[in-house]
Amino acid sequence: MQTSNSRTVTAAEPSAESMAAPVRWWRSWWRSLSPTRQDRFAALAPLASVLMFMAAIIASFWYLRTEEVDREQEALRRDVEYAQQRVRLRLLERQEQLMRMARDLGIKELGRSDFASRSEALISQYPELQSITWLDDKRHVLSSQAAPTVATDQLRVPGETLNQADAVNAYQQAREMLQPIYVQSQGRDGEPSPLLQLHVPINSNNRYVGELLGEFSVDSLLRYGTPTEVMARYAITMRDSHGHILAGTPLTLRKRTPSELLNFRAIANEYEVPVSPVGNSLMLRAQAYRTSLGVVGSGLFWLVGTLSAMTAWMLLATWRHTRRRQRAQEALVAETNFRRAMENSVLTGMRALDLQGRITYVNAAFCQMTGWSEQELVGQVPPYSYWPDNDYDNLHSQLREELSGKTIVGGFQVRVKRKNGTLFDARLYVSPLIDAHGQHTGWMSSMTDITEPNRIREQLSASYERFTIVLEALDASVSVAPLGGAELLFANKLYRQWFGSQAEGHLQLVAKAGVLPARRQSRRGEDEDLAGVSDSLTDARSENAEIFVPDLGKWLEVRSRYLSWVDGRLAQMVIATDITQRRLAEDQAAAQAEKAQTASRLITMGEMASSVAHELNQPLTAISNYSSGMLSRLEKGTLTEEQMKFALEKTAHQAQRAGQIIQRIRSFVKKSEPNRTLAQVSEMVNEAVELAGIELRRRNVQLSTHVAERLPPVMADTILIEQVLINLMKNSAESIDHSDRPPGQRSVELRVRPQMFENLKGVEFTVEDTGKGLPPEVLEHLFEAFFSTKSEGMGIGLNLCRSIVESHHGRMRAENLYNGSEVIGCRFSFWLPLATMVETTTLATSTESIPRTIA
Structure with a gap:
């Protein structure tokens, strides 16, 4: 026994030790908390206990109410299924009766008079049966009997054809399946009708001869088929597959009060099942009437709930008071600490x-x-x-x-x-x-x-002094003035030397450069308008122009830029640089370029001198021959008046031809100022072909020209464009001559056609030859000045051609022609915009000389 007791004590000691460990941990944790946190946890404990008590009460009532709802739902389901069975049996009985009639009609044991009497007996005996119609295999009505309650527009007349869509579909199904078919009837307006149709096929010797159509009143079927005790407890309705009410009156869900919501009455207790043998097209729905208060509506529930709410409210009030005191204490400590931290930081x-x-x-x-x-x-x-x-x-x-x-x-x-x-x-x-x-x-x-x-501050002062020294030493005039005002905000030394210390010089530069400031306005409107545009103006890029100032006798390059001044106003800075020497150099370069063009034309005509002499020799020889012939005829006395007239006309034509050749050569070589006018492309091409054809014929090169019809005019200097065409055709002839092509391959083709370039309309001139082409290293430097592939060339021909084309806002290029990997020629082409594309630009630059533009 002692041994047993000792073992018992030894076994109990670990249990007491294990219970003491959590207690010690709890005490140490509680003592480690601050007094504020201890008060907070102490205030939360009663509140938590009351909340747990209320949760237990609510869970108990919820469980009881759930049990009650489940019982009601189970009773509803049983009653609805019982009512569905009663309705189903009633339908099956009527279906059986109609099938017997169909069988008698199929074996011809039932005539039309007997059909009428039996149908009338069935309709009068069973209120849900509204009408019985006998149809043949063409859907024609042979006979029909209806109850007195059927409306006149719904009666079936013998000889009438059944045309309703739903009835026709059911008719076809009954014919194919040879089985009774139920279908929900549709009204004439497409809405569901409170009639249920039963299509029973009629067979005669296994052959379909028609059908028997029975129509049931869904309301009567509900009234006489549903048990009375079920209709007393529930609101019974018949609905179609889309939820439309066919018979019965449903419960109207009114707005629920808070007490009803707590009593779980927001959701109606309802149940529905399909009616066999009709299927899902006819649903039987029942909604239970609420007759008892339920568990939640009892006084015990509200008494317990009220007492729990009052207890929780008192605890919450005590807790809020304690929390308010704690917050005030914490706010005081935080304010003291904050002020101390602020002073120290x-x-x-x-x-x-x-x-x-x-x-x-x-x-x-x-x-x-x-x-x-x-x-x-x-x-x-x-x-x-x-x-x-x-x-x-x-x-x-x-x-x-x-x-x-x-x-x-x-x-x-x-x-x-x-x-x-x-x-x-x-x-x-x-x-x-x-x-x-x-x-x-x-x-x-x-x-x-x-x-x-x-x-x-000292560094800024020194920096400002250095900045001022740099601006004062600039060889450009710098001035700043506000938009719309005549106040000079800043001006360096050179500006003061040129224009003085007033803003008139600044405004004069701005006006002549074409960069006008904003118009003067009221102070109120100025603040509103300039505030909206200051950001976009200050971000805009600078503008520049070249102007001549007569008072100074200088050419100035003027640059302007908008900026925000130190006081927030929108201002305009103008920088004017003296470019008089550069303009003089440009004028000299322009004159030299013009002389180079004239020299190029003279060189071209010098190279074509022998060809021109040969061309002039033909009309002069013809004139000499006509004159000698007329003299010899006059001496012999055989020259008639008509022959003399013919000879004189030929002589005059040849003299005129020689004069035209000389006139074209003079106008081409003569030094003249550029004159851009509206020029017809075909006329320029004809003049150039006439002059270049002499050189091409001398070199035994065939020239073919293809000019598109109805080409629009271009704004160009005809002499300069003719010079470009002549140089290109002459270079092509020289390339063919140097490549030693046989006579059948010595040809130059000139094509002129409309062409788009960078979304602009224009005219493209193309000169193609059959020469040896250009090496790749030559193509890279072809249009550079003083670069030439000829030993005697000056290297200014193609450079001048490209300059002339670009001065007309056009583009020029060169490329080789290939047949596989073999070079079979070269193509030079340039593009000029139409007159409508460049009229504005041409008018703006009409005072400038083309040689200067080329430079």
């Missing part, structure tokens, strides 16, 4: 003096600035340890003014000594120190280290 040194000048308070920033601790500074009297030795008199004077109340609003600057002996600049602001009772107890000073701002 602010970068401005704070110092408080009493009325006698004794230091009563300094913050951490003041101690950090001076290097002395708070214990060393508090209690000091003048002279203070942070005063420099050589500034005692000045600082004593300022302190006396400070104590007497003579404070400076903007503060004053002093020198302060650190504990390590170094000095720094500081600004002091002094204000009276007023306590909570409104008494003046001393002075509060704030000190800021301004050593770095002073250094930056």
Whole structure:
């Protein structure tokens, strides 16, 4: 027994130890909490217990109510299925009776008179049976009997054809399946009709001969087929597959009160099943009437709920009061800590003096600035340890003014000594120190280290001085003026030398350069309008123009840009640079370019001199022959008047031809100013072909021309464009001549056609030859000045051609022609825009010379 007791005690010891461990942990955790948190947890415990009690009560009532709802739902389901069985049996009985009639009709045991009497007996005996119709295999009505309650427009007349869509579909199904078919009838307006149709096929010797159509009233079927006790407990309705009510009156769900919502009455207790043998097209739905208050409606529930709510409310009120006290305490502690942290983290040194000048308070920033601790500074009297030795008199004077109340609003600057002996600049602001009772107890000073701002200010001053020196030394005039105003905001030395110190020169430059400022307006409207456009104007790129100022006798290049001035106003900066020497150099270069063009034409005509002489020799020889022939005829006396007239006409034509050749050569070679006019493309091509054809015929090169019909005119200088065409055709002839092509392959083709370039309409001139082409290294430098592939060439022909084309806003290019990998020729082409594309640009630049543009 002792052994047993000892074992029992030993087994119980670990259990007591295990129970003591959580208790010790709980005590240690509770003691580690702050008093505030202990009060918070103590206030939450009663609230949690009341909430748990209320949750248990609500769960109990919820469970009881759920059980009640489940019982009601189960009773509803049983009653609805019972009613569905009764309706189903009634339908099956009527179906059986109609099938017997169909069988008798199929074996011809039932005539029309017998059909009428039997149908009338069935209709009168069974109220749900509204009509019985006998149809043949063509859907024609042979006979029909209907109840007196059937409307006149729904009666079936013998000889009528059944045309309703739903009835026709059911008719076809019954015919194919030879089985009774139920279908929900549709009204004439397409809405569901409260009639149920039964299509029973009629067979005669296994052959379909028609059908028997029975129509049932869904309302009567519901009324006489549903048990009375079921209809007393529920609201019974018949519905189709789309939920439309065919018979019966459903319960109307009115707006629920809060008590009804708590009593689980927001959702109606209902159940529906399909009616066999009709199927899902006819549904029987029942909605239960609410006759009892239920568990939630009992007084016990509300009594317990009210008591629990009152207890919870009182606990919440106590808890809120405790929380309010805790928040006030926490706010006080937080405010104290915040003020202390703010004083210690602010970068401005704070110092408080009493009325006698004794230091009563300094913050951490003041101690950090001076290097002395708070214990060393508090209690000091003048002279203070942070005063420099050589500034005692000045600082004593300022302190006396400070104590007497003579404070400076903007503060004053002093020198302060650190504990390590170094000095720094500081600004002091002094204000009276007023306590909570409104008494003046001393002075509060704030000190800021301004050593770095002073250094930056000095650097800015030096930088501004350097910037001003650079602007004054510029060889360009710089001026700034506000938009819409005549005030000169800035002007450098050169501007003042040219225009003085007024804004008239600035406005004159702006007006002549074509960059007009905003119009003058009222101050009120100016602020509103300029605010909206300042951002876009200041972001815009600078504009420049070249103008001549007669008062100075100089050409100036003017650049302008919008900017925001230092006071926020929108201003315009104008930079004018003297470009007189550059303009003179450009004019000289333009004159040299014009001379180069004339020289190029002279060189071209010099190279074509022998061909021109040969061309002139033909009309001169013809004139000589006609003259000699007429003289010999006159001597013999055989020259008639008609023969003389014919010879003189030929002589005059040849003389005119020689004169035209000479005139074309003179107009081509003659030095003249460029003159851009509306030119017809075909005329320019004919003139160029006439002159270049001489050279091509001399070199035995065949020229073919293809000019598109009805080409629009271009704005061009005809002489210059003819020069480009002649040079291209002459170069093509020389390339063919140097490549030693046989006679059948010595041809140059000139094509002129309309062509689009960069979405612009224009005309493209193309010259193709059958020469040896151009090497790749030559194509890269072909249009450069003084680059030539001829030993005797000057290298300005193609460069001038491209310059002429580009001065007409066109483009020029060159490329080789290939047959596989073999080069079979070269193609030069240039494109000129139509006159409508360049009229505006041409008018704007009509005062400038083309040689200058080429340069």
